[in-house]
Structure formats: C-alpha cells, structure tokens
Amino acid sequence: MDKLRRYLTGLRVSQLLVLLLCLVMLTVVLIFPIFSLFSKAFLNKSGDFVGFANYIKYFDTPALSTSIINTIDISLWSTLFSMILGFGYAFALTRTRIKGKAFFKYTALIPIFIPTLVHALGLVYLFGKQGILTRAGLFPFELYGRLGIIISETIYTFPQAFLMFYVALEFADGRLYEAAESMGASHARVLFRVTFPEIKYTIVSAFFVCFTLAFTDFGAPKVIGGSFNVLATDVYKQVAGQFNFNMGAVVGTLLLIPAVASFTVDRLVNSKNSGTISARATQLTIKASTGRDVFFFTLCSLVTGFFLVLIIALAIGGLTENYPYNLAFTLDNFSFNRSVGGMGAYTNSLKMALATAIFGTIFVFVYAYMIEKTAGFTLLRRFGKLLSVLPLALPGMVIGIAFIFFFNSKTNPLNFVYGTMAILVIANILHYFSVPFLTASGCLKKLDREYESVSDSMNVPRWKMFIRVSVPLSLPAILEISMYFFVNAMVTVSAVVFLYSANFKIAAIAITHMEEAGDFGQAAAMSLLILLMNVGVRIAYEAAVRLIKRRTNHQEVTV
Amino acid sequence: MPMNDTSLFRNILRASVLALTLPLVFTMAACSSPSVDDTTGTADVDASASGEIVVYTALEDELVEEYLTDFSAQYPEITVNIVRESTGTITAKLLAEKDNPVADLVWGTAASSLLVLDDEGMLEPYEPVGVENILDKFKSTKAVPSWVGIDVWETAFVINTVELEKLGLTVDDIKTYDDLLKPELKGHIVMSNPSSSGTGLLTVTGLMQLKGKGTDAGWNYLDQLHENIDQYVHSGSKPAKMAGAGETIVGVSFGYAGIKQKRDGLPVEVVFPTEGSGWDLEANALMKKDAINPAAQTFLDWAISDSAMNMYKGNYPIITNGQGAKYDGFESDPVDQLIDNDLSWIAQNRESILENWNEKYDGKSAAR
Numbered sequence: 029m030d031k032l033r034r035y036l037t038g039l040r041v042s043q044l045l046v047l048l049l050c051l052v053m054l055t056v057v058l059i060f061p062i063f064s065l066f067s068k069a070f071l072n073k074s075g076d077f078v079g080f081a082n083y084i085k086y087f088d089t090p091a092l093s094t095s096i097i098n099t100i101d102i103s104l105w106s107t108l109f110s111m112i113l114g115f116g117y118a119f120a121l122t123r124t125r126i127k128g129k130a131f132f133k134y135t136a137l138i139p140i141f142i143p144t145l146v147h148a149l150g151l152v153y154l155f156g157k158q159g160i161l162t163r164a165g166l167f168p169f170e171l172y173g174r175l176g177i178i179i180s181e182t183i184y185t186f187p188q189a190f191l192m193f194y195v196a197l198e199f200a201d202g203r204l205y206e207a208a209e210s211m212g213a214s215h216a217r218v219l220f221r222v223t224f225p226e227i228k229y230t231i232v233s234a235f236f237v238c239f240t241l242a243f244t245d246f247g248a249p250k251v252i253g254g255s256f257n258v259l260a261t262d263v264y265k266q267v268a269g270q271f272n273f274n275m276g277a278v279v280g281t282l283l284l285i286p287a288v289a290s291f292t293v294d295r296l297v298n299s300k301n302s303g304t305i306s307a308r309a310t311q312l313t314i315k316a317s318t319g320r321d322v323f324f325f326t327l328c329s330l331v332t333g334f335f336l337v338l339i340i341a342l343a344i345g346g347l348t349e350n351y352p353y354n355l356a357f358t359l360d361n362f363s364f365n366r367s368v369g370g371m372g373a374y375t376n377s378l379k380m381a382l383a384t385a386i387f388g389t390i391f392v393f394v395y396a397y398m399i400e401k402t403a404g405f406t407l408l409r410r411f412g413k414l415l416s417v418l419p420l421a422l423p424g425m426v427i428g429i430a431f432i433f434f435f436n437s438k439t440n441p442l443n444f445v446y447g448t449m450a451i452l453v454i455a456n457i458l459h460y461f462s463v464p465f466l467t468a469s470g471c472l473k474k475l476d477r478e479y480e481s482v483s484d485s486m487n488v489p490r491w492k493m494f495i496r497v498s499v500p501l502s503l504p505a506i507l508e509i510s511m512y513f514f515v516n517a518m519v520t521v522s523a524v525v526f527l528y529s530a531n532f533k534i535a536a537i538a539i540t541h542m543e544e545a546g547d548f549g550q551a552a553a554m555s556l557l558i559l560l561m562n563v564g565v566r567i568a569y570e571a572a573v574r575l576i577k578r579r580t581n582h583q584e585v586t587v
Numbered sequence: 588m589p590m591n592d593t594s595l596f597r598n599i600l601r602a603s604v605l606a607l608t609l610p611l612v613f614t615m616a617a618c619s620s621p622s623v624d625d626t627t628g629t630a631d632v633d634a635s636a637s638g639e640i641v642v643y644t645a646l647e648d649e650l651v652e653e654y655l656t657d658f659s660a661q662y663p664e665i666t667v668n669i670v671r672e673s674t675g676t677i678t679a680k681l682l683a684e685k686d687n688p689v690a691d692l693v694w695g696t697a698a699s700s701l702l703v704l705d706d707e708g709m710l711e712p713y714e715p716v717g718v719e720n721i722l723d724k725f726k727s728t729k730a731v732p733s734w735v736g737i738d739v740w741e742t743a744f745v746i747n748t749v750e751l752e753k754l755g756l757t758v759d760d761i762k763t764y765d766d767l768l769k770p771e772l773k774g775h776i777v778m779s780n781p782s783s784s785g786t787g788l789l790t791v792t793g794l795m796q797l798k799g800k801g802t803d804a805g806w807n808y809l810d811q812l813h814e815n816i817d818q819y820v821h822s823g824s825k826p827a828k829m830a831g832a833g834e835t836i837v838g839v840s841f842g843y844a845g846i847k848q849k850r851d852g853l854p855v856e857v858v859f860p861t862e863g864s865g866w867d868l869e870a871n872a873l874m875k876k877d878a879i880n881p882a883a884q885t886f887l888d889w890a891i892s893d894s895a896m897n898m899y900k901g902n903y904p905i906i907t908n909g910q911g912a913k914y915d916g917f918e919s920d921p922v923d924q925l926i927d928n929d930l931s932w933i934a935q936n937r938e939s940i941l942e943n944w945n946e947k948y949d950g951k952s953a954a955r
Contacts (some may be wrong), residue, residue: 089942089944089945089946090946091946091949113749129664141943152832152834156832156834157833157834157835158832158833158834166626172817173818216814250821250822252819254817254818254819255780255818255819255949257949261783261821263911264675264821265780265782265783265821266671266900267675268675268676268678268679268783269675269780269782269783269784269821270778270941271678271682271700271703273682273683273705292908341735349852350851350852350853351832352832353749353833353852353853353854354852403721426861429683432680432683432684433683434687436683436689437687438686443687446689447689465695474787525672525676526679526680526683528670528675529668530642530668530669530670541648541671544673544822544824545648545649545824545847546824546827546828546831546844546847546848546851548828548832563930567654
C-alpha cells in the first residue's frame with residue numbers, strides 16, 4: 029500500500045502526462061497529416077482500396093530502378109564528402125590552435141543562410157556553361173546532372189555535419205587524452221581509439237542526417253539536376269506534373285526508408301552506448317603543433333573560400349544588368365516587384381522565423397528531455413524516438429500537401445490554423461524537427477544521469493531540476509537549436525509554398541518567383557538580404573553564448 | 588523520506604501547468620495572424636461590388652500586378668487576395684483543398700488543369716458577362732461553361748543568337764521542328780519534361796498531332812530529337828531562361844517566356860515553328876463552394892472584359908475573343924500558328940503518351 033502510494037505520488041504520473049502530451053502533439057502534426065496523404069498510396073484515383081497495385085505499377089516502370097540507384101548514389105557520395113569535410117572542419121575548430129576560429133564558424137554556416145535554390149544559382153554562375161570558372165577554362169566538366177547534384181547536396185549537408193561534429197567534439201574528457209599520451213599512443217591511434225569511439229553516436233547520426241537530407245532533397249535536382257532522375261523529382265512529377273496524389277504517395281513512402289533504417293541502426297548503436305561526460309571529466313588542453321595547425325587552417329580556408337566565392341558569384345549576379353551579356357553595374361535588382369510581396373514579405377519572414385525559433389526550441393527541448401531523461405516507459409519513449417526521425421525523411425512538398433489534406437478538412441477542429449501564420453510555423457517546426465532533436469538529445473545524453481537521481485532522492489521536483497539544471501547546462505545547445513530553426517525558417521520554400529496565404533507572403537517564396545520569372549539578379553539580391561539577416565542573428569547568438577560561458581565559468585569558480 | 592499529500596497535489600499541478608503551456612503556445616501562434624476565411628457575410632447593399640475575394644492564379648507576378656491595377660480602379664471596394672504559384676503547384680494545391688476550397692475563383696491557369704478540376708466536380712459553371720464573344724474552341728463545351736479561356740500560350744523556340752553564331756548558324760537556319768535535328772545542335776537543346784511541365788506536354792502532344800495521331804511518326808521524330816537534347820527540365824519557362832543566360836542555345840519553351848527574355852535585353856530570338864505549335868489556354872473558373880461570393884463573379888466578368896483583354900494581348904498576342912495582336916517580327920496572324928488541337932484526344936491519351944515518353948527518354952537520362 030505504501031509502495032503504491034509512493035508510486036502515485038512520485039514523479040511518474042506527472043512525467044507520464046508530460047511525455048504523453050509531447051507524443052500526442054507530435055502525432056497530431058506528423059502522423060495524422062502524413063497518414064491522410066500516404067493512405068492514398070493504397071487507393072486508386074476514385075478512392076477505392078487497391079492494396080499494393082500502385083506499388084506494383086510503380087515497380088514495373090523501368091525508370092524506377094534508375095531513380096532509386098541514382099538517389100542512393102548521389103546521397104552516398106555527398107554524405108561521404110560532407111562528413112569528411114564536416115569532421116575535419118569541426119576538429120579544426122575544437123581541437124587545434126588555429127587562428128580565426130570565430131570567423132570560420134560563421135562561414136561554415138553560409139549554406140544554410142541562403143535558400144538551397146540559391147546554391148544552385150551560385151553554382152550555375154560559377155560552373156555553368158557561361159560560368160565564371162568555366163569561361164576561365166578552370167572547370168571542364170558538365171555541371172548539370174549527377175556532378176551538380178553531388179556538389180549541391182554536399183554544400184547543403186555540410187553545415188549539418190559540421191554542427192553535429194562541433195557539438196560532439198566540444199565536449200571532451202581531457203583525462204582520456206592525457207592517459208593516451210602518457211602511454212605514447214600515436215595521433216592516428218588516439219583518433220581511432222579515443223576520438224572516434226567518443227563521438228560514435230554522432231558519426232552514425234550525422235551519416236543518417238546527411239544521407240536522408242540528400243536522399244529527399246528536391247531543390248538541387250530540380251534546378252541543377254538536368255535529366256538526372258531521383259526519387260524526389262519523381263514525387264514532383266506525380267504530384268505537380270500529373271496531379272496523381274496516389275502515385276506521389278507511393279514514392280513518398282519509399283522516401284521514408286532511410287529514416288526507418290536509421291531508427292533501427294540507432295537502436296543498435298545506442299544499446300551499447302553510454303557516452304556521458306562524467307562529472308569528474310577535466311578540460312582538454314590542446315597541445316601546440318604547427319604541422320597540425322597548418323593542415324587544418326588550409327582545410328578551413330579552402331572550404332570557407334569556396335563558400336565565399338559562391339557568395340561573390342551571387343553578388344556579381346545581383347549587381348550586374350544581365351550576366352553574362354551585360355556586365356554594367358546596377359542596384360535595380362534591389363527594387364522588388366510589389367506582387368511578390370516586396371519588403372513586406374521580408375518582415376513576414378522575420379516574424380515567422382522568430383515564432384518558429386521560440387516555439388520550436390521549447391517544444392524540441394522538452395520533447396528531447398522527456399525521451400532522454402524519463403525513467404521507464406521504454407515503449408513510449410522508443411515510439412517518441414521513431415517519431416522524431418521521421419520528419420527528416422519527408423520532402424517539404426509531402427508535408428505541404430499532407431497539411432492541406434489534414435488541416436483544411438472541414439471536420440478537423442484544428443481547421444482554424446489553416447491559412448494563418450501558425451500553420452507555417454507548425455510546418456517549419458515539423459519539417460526541421462529531427463536535427464534539433466538530435467542536438468538536444470545528444471547534449472542531454474552528456475549530462476550525468478546522477479543529476480536526476482540526486483534530485484529525485486532529494487525530492488526536488490523534476491520541472492525544477494529541468495529549469496534550474498538541465499536548461500542552464502544546455503544553453504549553448506538550446507541557442508544552437510533556436511538558431512537552426514530561425515535560419516531554416518528564413519530560407520525554406522518546399523513545404524510552405526503550399527501553405528502560405530494571400531495575406532502572408534514570405535521572402536523565400538518571393539525568391540522562387542523571381543527565379544521562375546527569370547529575374548536571377550533580383551533573386552540573388554533578395555538572397556543577399558536574407559544572408560545579411562541570418563549573419564546578423566548569428567553574431568548576436570555568438571555574443572550571447574560568450575556571455576553565458578563567461579557567467580558559468582564565473583559560477584564554477586565561485587561555487 | 589515520507590511523502591505527504593501536498594506533494595502529490597503539487598506534482599500534478601506542475602505537470603498540468605506544463606501541459607497547458609505547450610498547447611497555449613501553439614494557440615497563440617494561431618491567433619497571431621488574421622484568417623483569410625472571414626470573407627463572407629457582408630451585409631452591404633451591393634455584395635457584388637464590395638468585399639474580399641481569394642484568387643488563385645498561375646499568371647506571372649509582374650502581369651498580375653499590371654492587370655490588377657485596372658480591376659482596382661473599376662472596383663475599389665473589392666479587395667483581391669492573390670495566391671500566385673506555378674501551374675503545377677497551384678493545381679496541386681487546389682486539388683488538395685478539394686474538400687474545403689479556399690479560393691473563390693481561379694484566374695489565368697492552364698485549361699488542362701481546369702479540366703482536371705472539372706472532372707473532380709470542383710468547378711461551378713458560370714456564364715460571365717460577354718462570354719458570347721469568346722470563340723468556342725477557347726472555352727468549356729458545357730452549355731453554362733465551367734471555364735473560359737483568356738489567352739493562349741504555345742510552343743516556341745527561344746534561341747540565343749550570340750551562342751548560335753559560335754556554331755556557325757543563324758536564326759534563319761532554325762524555322763521548323765526538323766531544323767532542331769541539325770547535327771550542329773547536338774547537346775545544345777533544352778526542352779521541358781512533359782511529365783512535370785504543362786508546356787512540355789503541349790509540345791509533345793502537339794508534335795504527335797502534327798505528325799499524325801496514332802502513328803509512330805511522332806515518336807520517330809522524338810527519337811531523333813532526343814539525340815540532340817542536352818536536358819529535359821521540370822519547368823515550362825526554364826528552357827527560355829537558360830537560353831537567355833547562355834546555358835543552352837535553343838530552349839523549347841513558350842512564346843511569352845522568350846519575349847520576356849528579349850524585353851529584358853538578352854540576346855534571344857523567339858521562333859514559332861512553321862509547322863505549327865501545340866497550345867494550351869490560360870483560363871478562368873469559379874470554384875464550387877458552399878457560399879458563392881458575388882464579388883467573385885464580378886471579377887470573372889471583368890477578367891474577360893475588353894479592358895482586361897486589351898491588357899492580355901500586350902503580352903500574349905493570341906486572345907480568346909479572336910481580336911488578338913501580332914508578335915513582334917512575326918508577320919502572319921498568330922492564330923494561324925496554332926495547330927488544330929484535339930483536347931479530348933489529349934485527355935484520353937495523356938497517360939499512355941507520358942508512360943511511353945518516360946520509358947523511352949526519361950529512364951535513360953541517367954548518369955553520363
């Protein structure tokens with residue numbers, strides 16, 4: 029009796045409630061809408077159940093095998109490149125003594141500061157048939173097609189890989205390295221026996237994040253892919269070309285395969301993984317090494333240099349009359365058409381991005397906390413984890429169409445959000461949920477579980493513990509997450525293009541309209557404005573982090 | 588450590604506080620922006636000349652802006668909320684919203700898309716004022732038409748003259764479809780993909796009809812053309828833009844897309860193939876909704892009025908009342924350029940044509 033009472037009074041009831049609430053919310057915005065679209069994979073056009081007939085028909089099409097192989101091919105190559113570069117870059121910023129770390133950290137994120145469509149524009153300015161480098165004879169390859177997609181996806185996924193490795197490498201237990209050194213281990217041996225095992229979880233996560241992003245991305249294949257077919261262009265052809273939602277749903281379900289696979293692998297890796305930083309860890313001291321620093325400085329400079337060249341190419345496009353035929357300087361490209369929303373679209377984007385950042389961060393962090401730090405409820409938490417990886421695999425178009433089906437339905441009590449800014453915010457939070465979830469759970473994993481057990485045994489309520497300990501300790505990660513939501517909300521197109529209303533136009537969509545209308549200069553100009561805003565926010569973020577770090581260091585000293 | 592009853596109470600209280608904050612956060616987001624749906628329920632004297640309407644369109648941004656100035660001058664009391672997207676996106680959005688339509692009407696969107704909406708029973712037949720002036724082949728065949736065309740867009744070659752000269756050819760060398768088969772042009776032609784672009788579809792179906800419906804002649808031609816194609820892209824205007832930017836030499840696109848490049852000062856010429864062009868219409872329709880907004884009908888009346896038509900023909904010379912203009916540098920009546928398009932044949936054969944096309948050309952366009 030006493031036991032039962034303690035069980036009820038204990039934290040479990042309230043924990044279960046919060047956990048359930050998190051799961052219900054994500055289910056409502058993820059599973060319900062997606063089901064309303066994907067269930068069509070088993071229906072024919074008139075809505076009758078046809079079992080797997082649509083799948084059989086799709087697998088009978090000879091183009092399919094090419095699409096699948098093409099998609100895997102470009103995803104693997106771009107994942108490989110972005111992981112190697114991302115790891116090297118993050119290593120340079122965390123484990124070497126190179127100069128200019130703050131600068132390199134900003135420039136690494138350039139690709140996510142501008143819409144993906146714009147990467148492709150920049151690549152065309154550089155490597156297209158009339159590209160600056162092509163004309164200079166420095167790029168004798170065909171950009172359009174496989175090569176263009178791989179370059180574009182590498183650029184697109186690099187910041188994700190970099191950020192994940194950066195967060196993972198930032199924490200290190202200095203004692204391990206000291207021990208390795210005192211035993212005379214070589215650099216390679218330390219790398220393979222200490223560093224890699226330490227970030228094993230991140231390596232696996234980064235692989236799946238990059239792979240899935242490249243696997244489902246539609247922007248690059250559309251603009252620069254030429255006739256190279258991937259699964260995402262197949263979805264587009266079915267949905268926006270032939271208005272066949274049934275077949276679109278068939279391909280959409282195939283795109284989920286990597287995410288489900290990643291969930292399985294994650295379970296296998298995680299069951300053996302207990303990579304927390306113990307409360308006794310010491311700070312890692314970085315030894316001086318000129319050779320190492322020169323190598324990593326060169327690597328960072330090359331990557332950064334490439335991104336800067338991309339921006340310069342865009343600037344040339346944005347500031348000339350008609351590249352390449354009229355190179356006269358002009359500022360006309362900055363006076364935007366009123367019909368695309370003009371500067372109002374820009375402020376709308378800001379509002380939407382702010383709301384996405386605030387609400388998204390709160391939701392993701394609470395969600396990750398409930399998944400990582402709740403004791404028991406294994407099945408529920410596992411389900412929650414599966415839910416958290418699915419959004420990564422959904423192309424924006426699938427989210428957009430699915431949201432229309434679900435939220436616009438007359439019988440849905442949530443119908444009132446349709447046509448408002450809220451649905452854009454929800455779509456963005458969902459679309460970009462997976463990576464912040466990984467960041468948050470990765471960070472929470474590193475916090476010693478002892479905190480929870482101590483607080484439980486001292487009868488300190490979990491929420492107090494969450495606000496007083498977990499949140500402050502995770503502040504850099506929390507800020508990182510809100511940054512991630514903000515910049516992505518500023519640049520995203522694919523989902524919101526189906527959901528924005530006549531009264532609320534946004535800047536990234538204006539860019540696609542300019543590109544569609546052939547106003548490459550205007551598109552480049554608007555992208556530069558978005559880039560400036562994102563860089564500004566990033567600078568504010570870095571200042572905040574530095575402030576926090578100084579304060580926490582101070583506390584550590586005084587306590 | 589003994590627990591007391593207040594701790595149970597406190598725990599539940601705290602849990603519920605947290606439980607309430609999260610949904611609240613979402614609700615706040617929901618309320619922070621006005622809803623578009625509050626457009627009905629105007630108790631004005633004349634509901635057809637005031638209120639707010641939602642218009643979906645695929646017309647180009649800059650044209651929407653130009654045309655709407657005229658409407659607003661005539662009906663200052665009607666607020667027009669425009670959602671403008673490419674034909675594919677706007678049609679997919681309309682279809683997805685089928686159970687609870689948001690748009691009051693569709694303006695300047697492909698007739699081939701409106702046929703799909705009509706098949707789904709989503710259009711409300713309406714006879715706009717002056718519909719008798721619209722030629723029969725440019726509007727729905729129903730007694731009360733469910734859609735009415737405003738202008739025509741048609742297959743055109745958009746040619747970059749600067750790059751063409753580098754091949755030793757001039758614009759005069761490219762007049763017909765067969766001219767596209769010249770060996771010099773190998774790898775210098777970009778065309779839109781018929782399975783993702785309406786322009787690609789009308790070009791392919793146009794060719795099929797020109798070369799002989801139901802024969803292999805059309806496919807034979809496409810086989811040869813495929814040898815010269817650099818890439819098939821997922822947009823109707825992109826081939827024209829690529830020609831304008833010198834990324835290709837010949838873009839198989841549509842007339843206005845090339846004319847816009849030329850107006851922007853790019854070195855392109857627009858050529859209409861002498862054999863004729865496949866075509867589609869930009870058309871208007873009233874959406875079937877529980878409550879039809881009379882202001883939407885006012886808009887549809889205006890959208891085929893003389894003042895609107897006169898603006899259309901400045902950009903799309905072939906307008907549906909037959910009073911069109913001429914293309915710059917294109918002497919004959921542009922209506923003669925249009926092939927005798929059999930829309931029902933296209934509707935019936937569309938799927939098999941696309942299947943065949945994908946199998947022949949799309950599946951093979953893999954890595955090189």
